[in-house]
Amino acid sequence: MQERLKELQAEAIEKVEQASSLKELNDIRVAYLGKKGPITEVLRGMGKLSAEERPVIGAFANEVRAAISAKMEAKQAELEEAAVQAKLASETIDVTLPGRPVKLGNHHPLTKIIEEIEDLFIGMGYEVAEGPEVEQDYYNFEALNLPKGHPARDMQDSFYITEDILLRTHTSPVQARTMEKHEGKGSIKIICPGKVYRRDNDDATHSHQFMQIEGLVVGENIRMSDLKGTLEVFAKKIFGEDREIRLRPSFFPFTEPSVEMDISCKICGGHGCSVCKHTGWIEILGAGMVHPNVLEMAGYDSRVFNGFAFGMGPERIAMLKYGVDDIRHFYTNDVRFLKQFAVEE
Numbered sequence: 001m002q003e004r005l006k007e008l009q010a011e012a013i014e015k016v017e018q019a020s021s022l023k024e025l026n027d028i029r030v031a032y033l034g035k036k037g038p039i040t041e042v043l044r045g046m047g048k049l050s051a052e053e054r055p056v057i058g059a060f061a062n063e064v065r066a067a068i069s070a071k072m073e074a075k076q077a078e079l080e081e082a083a084v085q086a087k088l089a090s091e092t093i094d095v096t097l098p099g100r101p102v103k104l105g106n107h108h109p110l111t112k113i114i115e116e117i118e119d120l121f122i123g124m125g126y127e128v129a130e131g132p133e134v135e136q137d138y139y140n141f142e143a144l145n146l147p148k149g150h151p152a153r154d155m156q157d158s159f160y161i162t163e164d165i166l167l168r169t170h171t172s173p174v175q176a177r178t179m180e181k182h183e184g185k186g187s188i189k190i191i192c193p194g195k196v197y198r199r200d201n202d203d204a205t206h207s208h209q210f211m212q213i214e215g216l217v218v219g220e221n222i223r224m225s226d227l228k229g230t231l232e233v234f235a236k237k238i239f240g241e242d243r244e245i246r247l248r249p250s251f252f253p254f255t256e257p258s259v260e261m262d263i264s265c266k267i268c269g270g271h272g273c274s275v276c277k278h279t280g281w282i283e284i285l286g287a288g289m290v291h292p293n294v295l296e297m298a299g300y301d302s303r304v305f306n307g308f309a310f311g312m313g314p315e316r317i318a319m320l321k322y323g324v325d326d327i328r329h330f331y332t333n334d335v336r337f338l339k340q341f342a343v344e345e
């Protein structure tokens with residue numbers, strides 16, 4: 001019996017040595033050490049042995065198993081290491097090869113100008129607020145002192161969805177919504193960028209959908225000079241310190257008094273050219289002191305609180321700042337146009 005076990009050991013060890021894969025090794029394990037293998041088979045015959053022989057053979061059989069197992073483990077480690085080495089060799093990357101260039105996009109010019117304006121106002125303590133583009137007639141008009149049938153509604157040709165719901169024609173409804181949320185208490189300093197819609201025929205200076213940035217400040221003892229100072233800082237930071245501003249009287253139902261702001265034309269230095277229509281000035285935005293009716297409708301006591309508001313068009317600002325002559329360039333997304341606004345990293 002001992003002889004047979006020795007033979008099996010030698011046989012198994014030889015096979016293990018020759019094994020060339022982990023799968024083969026496992027097959028050998030099953031074949032020799034498994035329940036149906038020859039060693040188990042030999043041990044089954046132990047019943048026939050004498051009481052003295054049995055423990056000797058038993059111990060020997062365990063040694064044989066241990067020897068085969070040890071050999072197998074060593075071989076397994078060897079095969080595994082070989083597999084890792086083969087994988088490393090096959091996956092070697094040549095780091096000296098030149099890389100494939102990745103095409104980088106860039107921000108849309110309107111995104112750039114809006115973020116620049118946002119940063120400027122955030123720096124002055126404003127928060128950014130947003131409102132819905134599909135708006136109720138109430139917030140778009142009524143709460144802004146434009147009751148139904150008011151002639152000034154015609155200033156903003158609107159896309160109505162139902163009688164009471166429309167695509168907002170300006171970002172001013174965010175003023176009304178924000179004031180209402182404050183429930184007549186505390187001061188407000190916000191800017192609201194967003195898309196607006198008007199029933200206009202698209203041409204070089206009109207688009208049925210465009211952007212606006214609204215500003216609103218509500219507090220106690222806010223003066224028109226605060227508005228003027230704020231707008232002056234804005235104009236100089238965005239267009240250059242050498243620009244002058246001027247306020248002209250105007251009309252908006254939600255501000256009183258109302259103004260429009262012009263900046264001096266940089267192209268002709270104020271002497272007059274086609275961009276400024278030979279006036280030396282370029283209109284930039286509308287603004288004014290918040291109308292008491294607007295404050296009252298939103299729940300503010302207009303004897304205690306007042307404020308100012310302004311609204312501007314980022315397209316117009318971008319057109320002037322970057323010398324773009326057609327508003328449609330912002331929306332037709334010709335990559336050759338957009339790529340010009342990539343910044344050098």
Ligand code: PHE
Pocket residue numbers: 169170171172214215252255286287288309310311312
């Ligand atoms: N909402 C006005 C417009 O779209 C602009 C404006 C905003 C004027 C705030 C005054 C105050 O024309």
